[in-house]
Amino acid sequence: MKMWSGRFRQPLDPEFERWQRSFDFDRRLLRYELAASGAHAKALKNAGVLTADELISILQGLEQIGEKAAASAAYLDDPDAEDVHHFVEKQLVAIIGEVGYKLHSGRSRNEQIATDLRLYVRAVIDELRQGISELCDVFVNRAEQAGDAAVPAYTHLQRAEPVLVVHWLLAYIEMFFRDADRLADCRKRLNVCPLGSGAVAGATLPLDRALMAENLGFDGATANSIDATSDRDFVIEFVNCLSLLALHFSRWAEEMILFSSQEYGFIGLPEAYSTGSSAMPQKKNPDLLELVRGKTGRALGHATALMVFVKGLPLAYNKDLQETQEALFDAADTLLRMLPLVTGWMKAVEFHYEQMQQAAESGFMNAWAAATYLVSRGVPSRMAHERVGKAVQLCLERNCELRELSLSELRALSPAFEADFYESLKLSSVLAIHDVPGGTAPGRVRQAISTAKKRIQSLREEVHAHA
Numbered sequence: 001m002k003m004w005s006g007r008f009r010q011p012l013d014p015e016f017e018r019w020q021r022s023f024d025f026d027r028r029l030l031r032y033e034l035a036a037s038g039a040h041a042k043a044l045k046n047a048g049v050l051t052a053d054e055l056i057s058i059l060q061g062l063e064q065i066g067e068k069a070a071a072s073a074a075y076l077d078d079p080d081a082e083d084v085h086h087f088v089e090k091q092l093v094a095i096i097g098e099v100g101y102k103l104h105s106g107r108s109r110n111e112q113i114a115t116d117l118r119l120y121v122r123a124v125i126d127e128l129r130q131g132i133s134e135l136c137d138v139f140v141n142r143a144e145q146a147g148d149a150a151v152p153a154y155t156h157l158q159r160a161e162p163v164l165v166v167h168w169l170l171a172y173i174e175m176f177f178r179d180a181d182r183l184a185d186c187r188k189r190l191n192v193c194p195l196g197s198g199a200v201a202g203a204t205l206p207l208d209r210a211l212m213a214e215n216l217g218f219d220g221a222t223a224n225s226i227d228a229t230s231d232r233d234f235v236i237e238f239v240n241c242l243s244l245l246a247l248h249f250s251r252w253a254e255e256m257i258l259f260s261s262q263e264y265g266f267i268g269l270p271e272a273y274s275t276g277s278s279a280m281p282q283k284k285n286p287d288l289l290e291l292v293r294g295k296t297g298r299a300l301g302h303a304t305a306l307m308v309f310v311k312g313l314p315l316a317y318n319k320d321l322q323e324t325q326e327a328l329f330d331a332a333d334t335l336l337r338m339l340p341l342v343t344g345w346m347k348a349v350e351f352h353y354e355q356m357q358q359a360a361e362s363g364f365m366n367a368w369a370a371a372t373y374l375v376s377r378g379v380p381s382r383m384a385h386e387r388v389g390k391a392v393q394l395c396l397e398r399n400c401e402l403r404e405l406s407l408s409e410l411r412a413l414s415p416a417f418e419a420d421f422y423e424s425l426k427l428s429s430v431l432a433i434h435d436v437p438g439g440t441a442p443g444r445v446r447q448a449i450s451t452a453k454k455r456i457q458s459l460r461e462e463v464h465a466h467a
Contacts, residue, residue, distance in 0.1 A: 032119035106205035110229040114194040150360040162360035163440040190234035193218035197225035230316035250296040253289040270348035302327040
């Protein structure tokens with residue numbers, strides 16, 4: 001029996017009925033539907049709609065549905081269920097009899113799906129934030145293993161200055177911390193309970209909305225029944241958070257692809273996450289990295305689609321909102337599957353520190369340090385820049401590095417050059433002069449590692465508090 005069939009005399013067109021069903025994809029919300037239904041049943045008991053025995057019967061029936069679903073996926077193969085709400089009602093009546101129909105007293109599927117989706121997104125956020133903490137921990141471990149190794153930093157994809165490998169890897173951690181913070185902010189805004197909102201105007205029974213919210217771990221009840229049943233801002237915001245996380249993974253993947261090429265040679269691709277060529281026996285291809293880069297498009301596409309779904313909808317609930325679910329689920333699945341794979345790849349990747357070091361010590365990566373040397377001896381910055389630029393041009397003509405120019409040649413460019421200039425060109429000196437918070441000087445980087453560890457621990461504690 002349909003949940004709405006009393007008004008209708010003719011059956012639905014069979015093809016339309018199959019087409020408009022959502023159970024094929026919203027069945028994943030079953031655990032949240034059961035939890036929300038349990039909270040609603042308790043509110044019905046307090047409102048005098050259910051007796052104590054009826055409440056116990058309903059709660060036990062809901063528990064059995066969850067156990068049967070966990071025991072066999074075939075249990076969810078119900079071609080007649082219109083959606084997860086209809087499925088639960090059908091199964092509950094089959095288990096406990098007609099008293100199961102009482103569960104829908106005073107509520108609407110509009111508020112049910114709004115509640116289920118909030119519970120789902122909240123759970124995924126907690127899982128993602130836990131995964132981000134594990135990923136950041138791996139980045140910190142790999143950073144510490146690098147010791148005092150250096151690597152070129154790039155601007156405009158051209159070598160710019162040397163940095164510690166630690167400093168380079170910590171740059172990614174900053175992105176991921178921002179992603180975790182955005183997800184936490186999204187969680188705060190979505191963590192209000194729509195139960196008791198009815199179809200649009202509010203429940204028709206004196207339900208204790210605050211108690212239902214508390215039972216489900218929400219911070220409170222939604223403030224307006226019209227907004228509560230039609231709001232999907234939290235879905236849009238969440239998927240936009242996912243798209244930024246995916247975007248950061250894509251930037252990371254692109255850099256790893258470049259650095260794994262023979263032209264760079266900074267990293268060795270882990271075989272467990274790579275494949276070969278069916279034609280060229282020598283090939284090892286960065287498949288995980290390329291798929292990460294490619295699947296980012298899915299998250300970005302879903303973020304756009306969600307806004308298009310909602311942009312023209314009048315208040316309150318419209319069936320169009322059903323379309324938001326598949327976009328949400330696919331975006332969440334994409335990142336949930338991607339995150340542990342990225343973590344595994346980072347554990348397994350091989351860094352070629354010798355090649356990195358060689359690249360960091362050549363190609364005039366110490367030119368700004370050379371200009372800084374002149375500035376420290378009173379030469380105006382713009383003039384120092386020009387003098388070192390001329391020194392670089394001289395080196396290019398002679399195919400040599402700055403350290404290979406004689407002191408007399410340097411003094412012909414500026415009398416401020418002294419014998420101690422060559423010490424300032426050494427990699428250790430170049431790194432050391434960037435001694436500001438956020439810089440790559442070894443002491444600053446050690447502080448950054450310590451701070452990152454504390455932030456990871458704090459993130460883990462936040463996730464654990466929500467468990």
